Amino acid sequence: MTITLSQVSKVFGDFTAVHPLDLTIPEGSFFALLGASGCGKTTTLRMIAGLEDPSSGSVLLGDQDITALPPHKRPVNTVFQSYALFPHLDVYENIAFGLRRQGVKSVAGKVDEMLDLVELGPMARRKPRQLSGGQQQRVAVARALINRPQVLLLDEPLGALDLKLRRQMQLELKRIQTDVGITFVHVTHDQEEAMTMADQVAVMYGGRVEQLGAPAELYENPRTTFVANFLGTSNLIEAEVVDAGSDHALLKAADSKLRLPTERAHTTLRAGDRILAGVRPEKISLTLAADEGTIPEGRNRVPGTITDASFLGVSTQYVVNSPAGPELAVYEQNVERDSRLIPGADVVLHWNPAHTFGLDSAQAIDAGTGEDAA
Amino acid sequence: MSAPLTPLTLLTAPIRWVRRNLVVIMGSLALVYLLLPNVVVMLFSFNKPAGRFNYEWREFSTDAWTNPCGVADMCGSLGLSLRIALTATLIATVFGTLAAFALGRYRFRGKSTAQGLIFLPMAMPEVVMAASLGTLFLNMRVNFGFTTILIAHVMFCLSFVIVAVKARVMSMDPRLEEAARDLYAGPAQTFWRVTLPLAAPGIAAGAMLSFALSFDDFIITQFNAGPSTVTFPMFVWGAAQRGVPVQVNVIGTAMFVIAVAIVLVGQLTSNRRKKQAL
Amino acid sequence: MSPALTTAPPPPGAAAPAEAPPAAPERRPRLTPYWLLLPAGIWLAVFFVAPLFYQASTSVQTGSLEEGYQVTWHFATYWEALQDYGPHFLRSFLYAAVATALCLLIGYPLAYMIAFRAGRWRGLLLVMVIAPFFTSFLIRTLAWKSILSDSGPVVSALNSLHLLDVTSWLGLTADDRVLATPLAVICGLTYNFLPFMVLPLYSSLERIDPALHEASRDLYAKPSTTFRRVTFPLSLPGVVAGTLLTFIPASGDYINAQLLGSPREQMVGNAIQKQFLNVLDYPTAAAMSFILMALILVMVTLYMRRAGTEDLV
Numbered sequence: 001m002t003i004t005l006s007q008v009s010k011v012f013g014d015f016t017a018v019h020p021l022d023l024t025i026p027e028g029s030f031f032a033l034l035g036a037s038g039c040g041k042t043t044t045l046r047m048i049a050g051l052e053d054p055s056s057g058s059v060l061l062g063d064q065d066i067t068a069l070p071p072h073k074r075p076v077n078t079v080f081q082s083y084a085l086f087p088h089l090d091v092y093e094n095i096a097f098g099l100r101r102q103g104v105k106s107v108a109g110k111v112d113e114m115l116d117l118v119e120l121g122p123m124a125r126r127k128p129r130q131l132s133g134g135q136q137q138r139v140a141v142a143r144a145l146i147n148r149p150q151v152l153l154l155d156e157p158l159g160a161l162d163l164k165l166r167r168q169m170q171l172e173l174k175r176i177q178t179d180v181g182i183t184f185v186h187v188t189h190d191q192e193e194a195m196t197m198a199d200q201v202a203v204m205y206g207g208r209v210e211q212l213g214a215p216a217e218l219y220e221n222p223r224t225t226f227v228a229n230f231l232g233t234s235n236l237i238e239a240e241v242v243d244a245g246s247d248h249a250l251l252k253a254a255d256s257k258l259r260l261p262t263e264r265a266h267t268t269l270r271a272g273d274r275i276l277a278g279v280r281p282e283k284i285s286l287t288l289a290a291d292e293g294t295i296p297e298g299r300n301r302v303p304g305t306i307t308d309a310s311f312l313g314v315s316t317q318y319v320v321n322s323p324a325g326p327e328l329a330v331y332e333q334n335v336e337r338d339s340r341l342i343p344g345a346d347v348v349l350h351w352n353p354a355h356t357f358g359l360d361s362a363q364a365i366d367a368g369t370g371e372d373a374a
Numbered sequence: 375m376s377a378p379l380t381p382l383t384l385l386t387a388p389i390r391w392v393r394r395n396l397v398v399i400m401g402s403l404a405l406v407y408l409l410l411p412n413v414v415v416m417l418f419s420f421n422k423p424a425g426r427f428n429y430e431w432r433e434f435s436t437d438a439w440t441n442p443c444g445v446a447d448m449c450g451s452l453g454l455s456l457r458i459a460l461t462a463t464l465i466a467t468v469f470g471t472l473a474a475f476a477l478g479r480y481r482f483r484g485k486s487t488a489q490g491l492i493f494l495p496m497a498m499p500e501v502v503m504a505a506s507l508g509t510l511f512l513n514m515r516v517n518f519g520f521t522t523i524l525i526a527h528v529m530f531c532l533s534f535v536i537v538a539v540k541a542r543v544m545s546m547d548p549r550l551e552e553a554a555r556d557l558y559a560g561p562a563q564t565f566w567r568v569t570l571p572l573a574a575p576g577i578a579a580g581a582m583l584s585f586a587l588s589f590d591d592f593i594i595t596q597f598n599a600g601p602s603t604v605t606f607p608m609f610v611w612g613a614a615q616r617g618v619p620v621q622v623n624v625i626g627t628a629m630f631v632i633a634v635a636i637v638l639v640g641q642l643t644s645n646r647r648k649k650q651a652l
Numbered sequence: 653m654s655p656a657l658t659t660a661p662p663p664p665g666a667a668a669p670a671e672a673p674p675a676a677p678e679r680r681p682r683l684t685p686y687w688l689l690l691p692a693g694i695w696l697a698v699f700f701v702a703p704l705f706y707q708a709s710t711s712v713q714t715g716s717l718e719e720g721y722q723v724t725w726h727f728a729t730y731w732e733a734l735q736d737y738g739p740h741f742l743r744s745f746l747y748a749a750v751a752t753a754l755c756l757l758i759g760y761p762l763a764y765m766i767a768f769r770a771g772r773w774r775g776l777l778l779v780m781v782i783a784p785f786f787t788s789f790l791i792r793t794l795a796w797k798s799i800l801s802d803s804g805p806v807v808s809a810l811n812s813l814h815l816l817d818v819t820s821w822l823g824l825t826a827d828d829r830v831l832a833t834p835l836a837v838i839c840g841l842t843y844n845f846l847p848f849m850v851l852p853l854y855s856s857l858e859r860i861d862p863a864l865h866e867a868s869r870d871l872y873a874k875p876s877t878t879f880r881r882v883t884f885p886l887s888l889p890g891v892v893a894g895t896l897l898t899f900i901p902a903s904g905d906y907i908n909a910q911l912l913g914s915p916r917e918q919m920v921g922n923a924i925q926k927q928f929l930n931v932l933d934y935p936t937a938a939a940m941s942f943i944l945m946a947l948i949l950v951m952v953t954l955y956m957r958r959a960g961t962e963d964l965v
Binding site: 400401402404405407409410412414415418469470476479480485488491492494495497498500502503505507508513526529532533536590592593596606607618622626630633 | 682691697701762765768777789790798799904907
Binding site for chain 1: 547552555560568572
């Protein structure tokens with residue numbers, strides 16, 4: 001069922017955790033709320049679960065207003081961070097808990113079915129503390145899913161698992177979601193996890209949704225510096241608008257001229273305005289300054305000097321200092337490696353202007369980078 | 375490979391052994407010091423003393439064990455102590471648990487004052503509390519007896535129950551109750567199915583502690599008892615002036631053996647359950 | 653009595669939250685905590701706090717039980733009590749201090765052994781520390797009369813080692829006896845309050861990560877240095893709790909002095925008890941217990957300020 005948050009906000013004392021927020025989570029989707037800790041994503045989730053009362057606004061499930069409904073009356077279940085399995089009950093009773101509270105008389109069949117789904121049949125009579133992290137996580141999912149909720153809420157459900165198990169559980173959760181076909185709302189701070197699992201991602205920052213969209217769209221065309229930096233890495237170059245054309249704008253950064261498609265500019269384009277021109281590191285190609293003539297016409301170019309090169313097997317990551325901007329990152333696939341591209345070499349960075357995006361220069365240029373998130 | 379036994383190693387080896395195990399030796403001696411009186415009590419429960427006092431060994435006898443209630447008033451005092459301890463435990467556990475939830479769960483104005491109030495009885499010599507409460511009862515012309523003892527016992531047991539339960543409540547993950555509410559348990563069901571079972575070990579610890587405290591209390595009881603309410607510790611105190619019957623040792627030994635047996639059986643079964651489950 | 657459990661480790665099985673749990677829900681009315689506190693609060697206010705104030709007023713009253721008492725601001729009672737019972741106060745604090753020091757000396761190795769050297773016997777050893785409580789402490793204190801009796805093994809052993817000469821030179825014993833001497837009273841106090849020292853010591857030692865010992869050794873510390881620089885500082889909360897839980901009740905105790913001592917060893921507790929229950933001089937009893945409380949409060953405050961640990965509850 002569709003969840004609609006309309007003008008929902010949450011204030012704790014004098015701290016606003018969530019600013020008035022409008023959000024529609026389509027039925028049957030795998031929806032991720034992504035952000036660093038303290039961005040309001042968990043509070044948003046808890047307001048959908050009913051564990052937190054919104055300070056304003058309303059929560060709709062389908063077309064029913066559930067804002068005032070206490071959690072035990074909402075057809076919504078949660079997989080809690082660190083699972084919150086009842087330590088005094090065994091696996092079986094943990095899974096049966098919700099059914100029993102709803103007054104279901106014979107729970108055996110459904111519980112066994114659920115135990116099979118998460119492959120925990122032999123563990124039914126164990127206490128939660130006797131299970132591994134991955135097993136506990138599956139119990140937490142089973143305990144929520146057995147109630148056939150309209151929406152399943154997942155609060156950092158994989159946060160406590162190691163990397164390998166995480167990958168495995170990501171696939172498993174995705175499979176379960178496809179099987180049962182209900183709406184999943186997934187809170188995470190791991191951008192990779194959000195991108196691999198979700199159909200729709202809402203990136204949250206400072207209690208607001210920065211951008212909402214499909215993972216590829218968010219990555220290829222970020223609208224804010226936070227999204228640009230938090231999802232992957234971006235090179236943001238401070239530039240000035242020279243000429244705002246109808247389909248392309250001409251920008252000037254140091255002595256370089258750059259072209260930016262107008263539909264990828266997420267700020268006003270007027271000649272003389274400051275703007276941040278962004279491009280992802282893997283879109284950039286490196287050519288030795290001496291060979292500049294081989295670069296095809298019509299590409300954005302920026303000169304620079306390599307200061308660092310790290311070989312990563314599949315690719316090589318370069319750091320290039322340029323008059324247009326310091327420490328630009330470039331990822332080159334190791335297909336035909338030019339052995340002359342070493343620190344100290346003068347190079348030209350060039351890319352297809354269609355990969356350039358334009359951001360409002362009034363924002364903090366380092367929002368969402370590691371330094372900022374920490 | 376072992377070093378050859380030279381006279382030097384013969385001498386240094388024991389010294390090194392003692393040095394390495396010094397802590398264990400001293401700790402074991404401390405345990406002996408702690409348990410010696412219990413052994414003596416047990417031993418002297420089989421004594422046949424010459425006079426009214428049972429302090430020096432004379433000859434082996436099981437007279438006292440075959441007739442534990444053979445001393446006037448002793449078993450009656452035991453019954454009184456049990457009644458007081460059970461009632462005081464019940465009241466202190468209920469009231470203390472409520473207060474512990476307030477302190478463990480909520481932030482509110484006056485919380486630190488409340489906490490100080492609860493800490494104070496534990497940081498005060500018993501004789502001060504005993505004399506002050508006794509003075510109050512005297513001046514209110516309350517008749518000393520079962521009720522005054524009970525009031526006093528609940529008073530000093532409360533703090534211990536609160537501390538025990540509060541520690542447990544604070545270590546409980548609030549997400550567990552949220553999970554219960556999320557899984558269709560209403561407020562009452564959440565309390566009975568999740569909160570109470572989770573807090574139970576703390577409540578049980580508080581109840582056992584207050585039972586032991588009340589049952590064994592002497593100082594506060596002496597100041598607040600009436601002439602006809604002689605608890606077991608008061609009986610022993612009186613006996614220490616008049617003459618200690620061997621039956622006192624029988625009771626002491628029996629309580630010790632029963633309680634240790636219960637604790638050991640409990641530990642063994644919980645160990646076995648853990649092993650089975652793994 | 654086991655106030656020691658106040659610092660016992662948190663019960664096992666509690667699923668400790670991985671990070672700070674979310675704030676408690678605020679949907680319940682704000683009055684709830686006050687309602688929950690009400691029964692216990694009233695009980696303590698009426699039967700603990702009010703009596704203390706009542707006692708304060710009694711201590712400055714004059715009169716008799718038959719004719720009634722009036723508040724006459726008769727502070728002379730305090731002065732007289734201090735004059736008559738000054739030695740009792742001194743003895744109380746001296747005996748309690750010595751007993752506390754002995755408890756620390758005897759209890760620390762025991763707690764250390766249980767925490768670090770007991771292995772799977774840990775549970776059993778803890779039971780053995782608590783086990784004495786299962787027999788009424790009056791009965792156990794009386795048992796020391798047998799152990800320390802004039803013809804008993806302890807006296808004859810001390811005599812043959814000529815240790816009694818030493819203790820008698822120190823003023824701890826007299827006439828080749830142990831019973832009815834300060835030594836017997838201190839021995840009884842130490843014995844009675846030893847578990848109050850051991851349990852908090854154990855619970856603070858038990859929390860020390862054994863890896864810290866290894867790290868200290870790895871960083872060139874001798875075992876004795878490891879103890880001085882790592883183990884002992886980390887166990888300080890337990891030391892503070894244990895010394896308080898031993899010293900406070902020991903200084904108000906009158907049972908050990910009564911059962912194991914003679915009139916020469918009477919402590920302030922004996923004096924209060926006598927004034928209250930035998931002489932029926934309530935103002936004097938009240939004044940003395942007020943002085944005792946005040947002195948202890950001052951000492952505890954100074955001690956806690958020095959030790960710097962105030963989170964005992």
